[in-house]
Amino acid sequence: MSSTVSSPHSEGDVKEILAECGCSTLRETEHVNVNRFSSHGISHLSTSFDIDEILRSTSQGMPGDGDRSLDLDASISKKSNSTTTGTPRNSSTLWTEPDSDHRPSRTGTASWTAAVKACSKMNSEAEPLDPKDELARKSVSLECLWHAVADPPRSFSYGRRSCSVELPRRSFHRSHNVGRGRHRRSRSTGSGFLSMCYAETGELFTGLDITHLNITPPVKDTAESTLQPSTTLPVYIKFTNLVYRVSSRSPSSSSWMDVRSLGQKLRRSSLEKIILHGISGAVCPGEILGILGPSGSGKTTLVQILAGRIPNYEGTITHNDIPFTKSMNHRMALVTQDDFFYPRLTVKETITCAALLTLPRDLSRQGKRRRALDVLTELGLDKCQDKLVGSAQVKGVSAGERKRVSIGCEILTDPTLLLLDEPTSGLDSVTALSIVRILRNLSHSGKTIISTIRQPSSVIFHMLDKILLLSDGHPLFFGSRNKAIGYFEYIGFHPTFASNPADFLIDLASGITHDLEDLQRECSPSVLNERKRGRTADEHSHVEKIVKDAYLAHMLQETRYKTSNRNPNSAQRLQISRETVERRQWSTSWLQQFIILAHRALRDRRHENFRAPRVLEILAVTIFASLIWWNSSNSIENQAGLLFFSTIIWAYFPLSGAIHTFPLERDMVRKEMASGMYRLSAYFFAQFVIDMSIEFILPTFYTILVYWMGGLKPSAVAFFTTWAILLSNVLVARGMGLAISAVCMNLKKASHVVDVQAISIVGLGGTFSSVLAMLAFMVGFRLIAYAGFRRMKL
Numbered sequence: 001m002s003s004t005v006s007s008p009h010s011e012g013d014v015k016e017i018l019a020e021c022g023c024s025t026l027r028e029t030e031h032v033n034v035n036r037f038s039s040h041g042i043s044h045l046s047t048s049f050d051i052d053e054i055l056r057s058t059s060q061g062m063p064g065d066g067d068r069s070l071d072l073d074a075s076i077s078k079k080s081n082s083t084t085t086g087t088p089r090n091s092s093t094l095w096t097e098p099d100s101d102h103r104p105s106r107t108g109t110a111s112w113t114a115a116v117k118a119c120s121k122m123n124s125e126a127e128p129l130d131p132k133d134e135l136a137r138k139s140v141s142l143e144c145l146w147h148a149v150a151d152p153p154r155s156f157s158y159g160r161r162s163c164s165v166e167l168p169r170r171s172f173h174r175s176h177n178v179g180r181g182r183h184r185r186s187r188s189t190g191s192g193f194l195s196m197c198y199a200e201t202g203e204l205f206t207g208l209d210i211t212h213l214n215i216t217p218p219v220k221d222t223a224e225s226t227l228q229p230s231t232t233l234p235v236y237i238k239f240t241n242l243v244y245r246v247s248s249r250s251p252s253s254s255s256w257m258d259v260r261s262l263g264q265k266l267r268r269s270s271l272e273k274i275i276l277h278g279i280s281g282a283v284c285p286g287e288i289l290g291i292l293g294p295s296g297s298g299k300t301t302l303v304q305i306l307a308g309r310i311p312n313y314e315g316t317i318t319h320n321d322i323p324f325t326k327s328m329n330h331r332m333a334l335v336t337q338d339d340f341f342y343p344r345l346t347v348k349e350t351i352t353c354a355a356l357l358t359l360p361r362d363l364s365r366q367g368k369r370r371r372a373l374d375v376l377t378e379l380g381l382d383k384c385q386d387k388l389v390g391s392a393q394v395k396g397v398s399a400g401e402r403k404r405v406s407i408g409c410e411i412l413t414d415p416t417l418l419l420l421d422e423p424t425s426g427l428d429s430v431t432a433l434s435i436v437r438i439l440r441n442l443s444h445s446g447k448t449i450i451s452t453i454r455q456p457s458s459v460i461f462h463m464l465d466k467i468l469l470l471s472d473g474h475p476l477f478f479g480s481r482n483k484a485i486g487y488f489e490y491i492g493f494h495p496t497f498a499s500n501p502a503d504f505l506i507d508l509a510s511g512i513t514h515d516l517e518d519l520q521r522e523c524s525p526s527v528l529n530e531r532k533r534g535r536t537a538d539e540h541s542h543v544e545k546i547v548k549d550a551y552l553a554h555m556l557q558e559t560r561y562k563t564s565n566r567n568p569n570s571a572q573r574l575q576i577s578r579e580t581v582e583r584r585q586w587s588t589s590w591l592q593q594f595i596i597l598a599h600r601a602l603r604d605r606r607h608e609n610f611r612a613p614r615v616l617e618i619l620a621v622t623i624f625a626s627l628i629w630w631n632s633s634n635s636i637e638n639q640a641g642l643l644f645f646s647t648i649i650w651a652y653f654p655l656s657g658a659i660h661t662f663p664l665e666r667d668m669v670r671k672e673m674a675s676g677m678y679r680l681s682a683y684f685f686a687q688f689v690i691d692m693s694i695e696f697i698l699p700t701f702y703t704i705l706v707y708w709m710g711g712l713k714p715s716a717v718a719f720f721t722t723w724a725i726l727l728s729n730v731l732v733a734r735g736m737g738l739a740i741s742a743v744c745m746n747l748k749k750a751s752h753v754v755d756v757q758a759i760s761i762v763g764l765g766g767t768f769s770s771v772l773a774m775l776a777f778m779v780g781f782r783l784i785a786y787a788g789f790r791r792m793k794l
């Protein structure tokens with residue numbers, strides 16, 4: 001049966017439609033085995049489609065006579081014949097997916113799958129699936145379509161939207177998550193055209209001629225929407241030719257013994273180091289890209305660049321073919337390698353706090369809390385929600401659970417692009433698998449996921465859709481996971497025994513081949529001689545060179561083709577990129593941030609300040625001071641000694657506490673601010689207010705006991721004056737501690753400075769000028785601390 005669909009007139013039309021659909025680039029060039037599903041049964045077309053040819057024939061077949069229909073089957077057959085009988089373009093330079101018999105093929109061209117047919121305009125006049133649902137139909141971005149074609153329709157939901165695909169003579173019902181942990185049903189109905197089908201038996205048909213893919217907004221119900229629709233737009237990310245250079249300063253090579261070069265000794269030369277050498281790739285919604293490579297290959301750097309955390313790179317990154325925009329920041333999230341949390345907050349408190357800070361301001365507090373609970377459930381954290389998050393020092397949840405908390409904090413806003421830096425590092429294989437399963441589920445809901453994975457097990461490897469293999473900052477392979485081994489076999493590296501494919505790839509990236517014989521024809525005689533004595537560094541570098549050269553020879557052109565798009569000029573790119581990094585939108589007002597942060601700090605500090613050892617320590621000092629200066633009312637010297645002792649003690653405790661706590665919080669603050677959770681000023685002010693409240697309790701207790709037991713002047717005015725002075729002293733000392741630690745930002749350095757013990761410069765004369773001096777110190781030190789924080793690189 002021949003299928004006829006509405007078709008564009010020309011290449012320009014196609015591009016326009018694609019642009020309307022949110023994807024202006026014909027990006028996929030993969031070969032697919034197309035199962036044609038017709039009334040006569042299933043026929044099989046194993047072929048490649050060349051998008052340029054299709055576009056050409058499309059425009060030639062539509063000479064502007066008003067006939068907007070195109071017999072796609074005929075077109076496909078034509079392409080099929082031409083592929084099998086003719087000589088493909090660029091056949092010698094491009095590597096394509098192995099044929100159906102899994103042998104590497106050189107006969108393919110850059111090809112485009114049936115998804116191109118989907119670029120024929122979405123039929124927005126189609127009958128609603130179920131009028132009772134009153135579902136507003138919308139045209140869909142090609143991302144969704146492509147996802148649908150490339151990946152069987154395990155789920156078509158984006159946030160709280162549900163999607164449905166029209167299917168011919170078949171329907172499937174599949175429940176899927178539509179956010180907030182609830183399930184709806186996606187319905188599909190028959191139509192005249194072949195689309196796709198995922199039979200419940202697991203039978204998979206990747207079809208042609210997608211005619212409709214409808215995204216429906218959530219049915220309005222009493223439950224409030226937790227997310228803005230815009231945050232759930234699918235993201236197709238492309239990165240092209242990314243180069244990242246750093247200038248490292250190294251000592252001049254001039255000799256220290258050379259007196260004439262004394263001036264040069266101090267001069268340092270600036271060297272440039274290239275961390276990434278032209279990395280390209282693309283990831284569609286619903287896909288997981290695994291970035292693999294040995295340690296130091298540039299995985300983290302690449303993820304940081306893609307997450308917009310490193311601005312000074314060369315190359316292009318686009319989202320849905322548009323360079324970064326400010327709004328894109330809200331659609332992506334980065335889960336960093338290390339987890340930074342307040343260790344004494346519970347899992348639930350941590351995620352709730354993140355929800356309150358990151359979810360949009362038009363969502364009620366209750367709605368945000370509910371979203372936090374949904375995420376807890378989604379990630380299977382509900383069982384441990386009341387356990388402390390913990391750290392190396394504080395016992396808390398397991399490492400796998402903590403990693404899930406990290407992921408949970410980032411997916412609260414339902415970002416459609418999720419980047420993760422080694423989410424499975426340090427986890428056992430079962431826990432690592434559970435994390436990747438979570439990612440898999442997230443990708444099924446339409447998210448685009450990019451993750452570095454250091455040592456994936458073979459199960460995890462097979463859960464990845466695409467692979468980007470790096471070696472020393474160079475790309476070695478980019479493409480579908482199931483093509484990777486075939487590609488390396490094609491260039492001459494075969495795994496000679498059954499091994500984890502990821503190990504094979506990472507070994508290759510490290511220059512270690514599993515098959516020495518394959519190298520023999522490539523190696524120089526000297527290397528072969530060396531090999532007789534064992535593996536050599538030369539051999540490793542030789543393997544690396546072969547695979548790097550092979551990428552340039554066989555993959556670069558195809559990767560470029562996949563990622564080519566209409567890029568804006570570089571100046572515009574740079575401007576947009578800067579805007580992305582520098583301008584932020586806050587989900588909550590300054591006051592809300594302040595309240596949430598103060599609340600969080602209070603919860604954490606109450607544990608810190610009132611933990612048993614600290615309370616016992618202060619109790620001991622209090623008793624000690626009371627006994628030594630017991631009833632010292634008769635001696636001025638004793639009274640002065642008591643006051644001096646109290647001042648020193650209540651300078652030391654807060655100062656040392658601040659010095660040790662701030663550097664530990666630094667990384668957490670840096671990460672949260674980079675995610676745009678709050679302003680530094682809100683954080684700082686919250687800390688100040690909590691200091692004012694929580695830091696007063698123990699000194700007050702001390703003053704009450706020591707003042708009266710020491711027999712100091714028995715008047716209320718004198719008592720309250722002493723108390724006020726002591727509290728000011730606490731604030732000044734804590735401010736000084738914050739300033740020192742914020743400026744030094746290093747626990748060791750900060751502790752070294754405290755040995756100087758400059759606290760005694762603060763005079764407590766009791767005069768007005770002294771009070772002013774105290775206030776000046778109090779504010780001044782905190783300003784220094786604030787400035788110290790501000791200079792942090794986010």
Ligand SMILES: Nc1ncnc2c1ncn2[C@@H]1O[C@H](COP(=O)(O)OP(=O)(O)OP(=O)(O)O)[C@@H](O)[C@H]1O
Pocket residue numbers: 246248273275293294295296297298299300301302454
């Ligand atoms: N700002 C920088 N200045 C100098 N060198 C850098 C900088 N950033 C990264 N590098 C270097 O670039 C290389 C790649 O670092 P990166 O952290 O991206 O590797 P990786 O593959 O993530 O390693 P790992 O798996 O061990 O985390 C390393 O050699 C690192 O030292």
